[in-house]
Amino acid sequence: MALNPLTVLKQAFGFDSFRPLQGEVVNHVIDGNDALVLMPTGGGKSMCYMVPSICRDGVGIIVSPLISLMQDQLDFLEFHGVEAASLNSSMSLSDQNEVKERLLAGELDLLYVTPERFSNAQFQKLLGEIDIALFGIDESHCVSQWGHDFRPDYRNLGLLKQKFPSVPVIAVTATADPETVDDILLSLDMADAKVFKTSFDRPNISYTIKPKSKKSKQEIIDFLTARKGESGIVYCIGRNTVEKTAQWLKDEGFTTLAYHAGMSDADRYDNQQAFMDGQVDILVATVAFGMGIDKSDIRFIVHPDLPSSLEAWYQETGRAGRDGLNADTLTFYNAGDISKRRRMIHKGNGSTSNKRTSYAKLDAMLGVCETVSCRRKAVLSYFGETYAATSCANCDICKSPVQxxxxxxxxxxxxxxxxxxxxxxxxxxxxxxxxxxxxxxxxxxxxxxxxxxxxxxxxxxxxxxxxxxxxxxxxxxxxxxxxxxxxxxxxxxxxxxxxxxxxAEKVQIETTVKKVGSKPSARSAAPRKPREDGDYVSSGTSRRKSSKGSPLLEALRRERNRLAREMGVKKYYVIHDSALKEMSEQRPRNGSELIAIKGVGQAKIDRFGTAFLNVIERYAA
Structure with missing residues (x-):
């Protein structure tokens, strides 16, 4: 008999209620139905398959594209007392055998595997020997040939409905245009699946896109200086650029590490963990870093180079502000970037059809760079969503319109x-x-x-x-x-x-000129405008009055960080910044008041409530 999903949500994860649409998805899957879930990064997609996996009889088999992504979710589940494991190539044979024994004994709620492992004949045989609660397909845009991270091995998942017709399948993704959605449903043989879609809008994220100029490096320094002590990612177009940029930022006094596919597995892992644990503020990376990374307190994303597609850019910028607090993004582009991207597509191994798609997606990215109207509206239109407002008031064009x-x-x-x-x-x-x-x-x-x-x-x-x-x-x-x-x-x-x-600006992006947009932008000279939260945002890069909060908020953060260090976990596993911010404003004095804070359930009160209430009491006194 299935467990009550709200009980699981509260007891296992400490939340009193589901986010919008989460509850509908969870109940739909628990009832044995298929679902395709489209939610923006940070929207809570993983909970849509975690909770049903615990509630239903059997084990949830979760297909995930990256071992690092699996490990991040496994750490989260272990912290919350959920029985979960993975089978992947980085594990020793004895560790793999131990997981298989636990699986056969019915001790696991979730098992994570890569699509390559899923296709393995031995693993297919193993699936026939266990009770399966559901199949979860994370980052499901990888299934589609139109998706920006297409993985051929994901195509084998189309056999799921043939081999396990009675087991529900839930596919989730944060970035999929209408064509990709149709292709996911077709590829997974999920024609009868219900599509759940929330708005892709991330209103807390500010977008600024600028042509490169001689001033761009200084603009990046100014942008990062205004956010010193905060966490962010700088995405670069290639490995050499990553190394050079990381060294440049170190020389400028920022705590920075590099991450790219040319590094050893151990070095990549160490640098990722240092960033995730808050030991360094900035990670300079290629797109080899980031898919599904659950770090809630990333406050900024910088793209010194043009991303490959609008989906890639939106997913990468979406890694900021997962806690719902304000976050800023800054993107640059020029003729050299575009030529490089086009060469990469031309030299790639894709079919003629896939190359056409890649060129079209690059053009869509450039269209948002060149648009004269709200960038948010243009982005959401690409994903098939109508943005009703005439201005988002949180992109550079809406703050200071172009000529x-x-x-x-x-x-x-x-x-x-x-x-x-x-x-x-x-x-x-x-x-x-x-x-x-x-x-x-x-x-x-x-x-x-x-x-x-x-x-x-x-x-x-x-x-x-x-x-x-x-x-x-x-x-x-x-x-x-x-x-x-x-x-x-x-x-x-x-x-x-x-x-x-x-x-009206002459942005010559397809010629052989050395730079783009030599004429000063109409936005560059615009005065700074105050936001409702008291921050000051310049027309190009937003400069805040302070990256810190109130003294009480900083004390609560220090206590949260201390608890995380003692337990050896990521600090946002203990509690999110958004909950601490609300705590500092509401100043709860007891458990019944503390549980009213969004993101603080009974489980967190039992483990950490006294520590945070003591901090609040000291400041109240």
Whole structure:
């Protein structure tokens, strides 16, 4: 008989209630149904398969792409007294045999494996000998050929419904556009699965994207100095850049370590643990670091180089502010980054179709870089979500709008062209048609040709116009249809009188120029604006009055850190910063008042309540 999920949530994890949608997902899976869960980073996806695994009879088999991610979740479960283990290649044979014995004895609530281990014939045989509560597929965008972290071995998970038709499957991910969602469902044979989707919006995260200039290195230093003592990640495009950047930041006085695939496993592990435990403030890393990493107090993300796709950028920036408190991101891009990214795609081993997809995803990233409207709105539109507000008030464009010009003629030309020739061409074909006589597009009328000839624009400018149309929702890339572009309802509206604004700044990102955006940005000289929380945010990099909180909050943090050191666990396993912040504001005086703090359940009160109440009492006195 299944356990009560709320009882498990409270007794095992110390929470009194589920987050929005979590409870619905948990009950749906406990009842034996399949689910695809789309939640932003920090939204609580893992709890959607952890709780049902404990509640249902048998063991939850969780497929996870990285051993480091497994270990992070195992540490969390062990801390909360949940019986969980993993089987992976880093374990000794004796340790693996011990886990198998516990598995066969029915002693485990969750077992973590990689997709490669799952495909192993011996492991498949083992599955036939145990009771299985559910199959959980973490980072399920890896299943899809359109996903930005595609893993071929994930495709074998499509056999789950054939071999175990009565076992529920729950797939979770934080980043999936509509095409990727459809491909996940198809690949996992989950056509009848219910799709649960919360908003991808992370309103507590501030976004700033800037063209590189001679001032960029100093801007990064200023950005990091304003957050000294706080935790953050600097993502770089390659291993050499990681090493150089880490050394540069050390020379500037920051506590910094490097992380990339070229390091030994031991060095990577040591550096990751030092960052996770708060021994260093900044980790400089390639994308080899981060998927699913559960560090709640990351306050900033910096991308000195252009990310490979909008999904990658959104997942990486989403590692900040998981505790719900304010976090800042800063991203730079230039022509060299774009050329490097395109070369990486061209030289990659992917099929022609996958390379088309990668080019389209890179263009989507550039579209958000070049957009003239709210960046948050453009990002959410890419993920199939409508952002109702006209301004998010928490991205650089909304804080200080860019200069624009009327681009309706350019938009009409592209829309009319696609209406006439159909959605059988990609962005390269359209730019080629606009600028040359050798395009694949041969059937357009003379009126269409005249419209393009009347517009004085070069190839890189047309590329930018199309990207801005994509980010504004006038056009759509059909990833499942060779990356071809089609016109949306908003695009058709341009033909009926709707205006379209283009970025007035000359950002030449596809030429061989040495730098991008040499003309000063209209945003760079904008005055700083106070936020509601009292912080001051400049138009480019946000500089706060102080990275510290009240004296009581700092005392509560010190006590939390002391407890974590004594127990040898990550500090946010003890309690999150957001709960400490609420504690410092509400100043509970006893257990009944303390349990009213969000994130503080009875289990945490029993273990840590007296220590925190003593700190509050000292300050009250």
């Amino acid at each position: 624009t010009r009327d681009g309706t003629a350019e938009a009409k030309a592209v829309v009319n062209l696609l209406n006439e020739v159909g959605d059988r061409y990609d962005a390269y074909d359209i730019v080629s048609y606009a600028c040359t006589s050798t395009s694949k597009i041969k059937t357009a009328s003379s009126a269409i040709r005249d419209a393009f000839n009347a517009i004085d624009a070069k190839g890189h400018e047309w590329s930018s116009y199309i990207r801005q149309m994509l980010s504004s929702g006038l056009l759509k890339v059909n990833l499942a249809n060779y990356g071809y572009i089609s016109v949306t309802e908003a695009g058709q509206a341009v033909l009926n009188g709707a205006a379209f604004e283009l970025n």
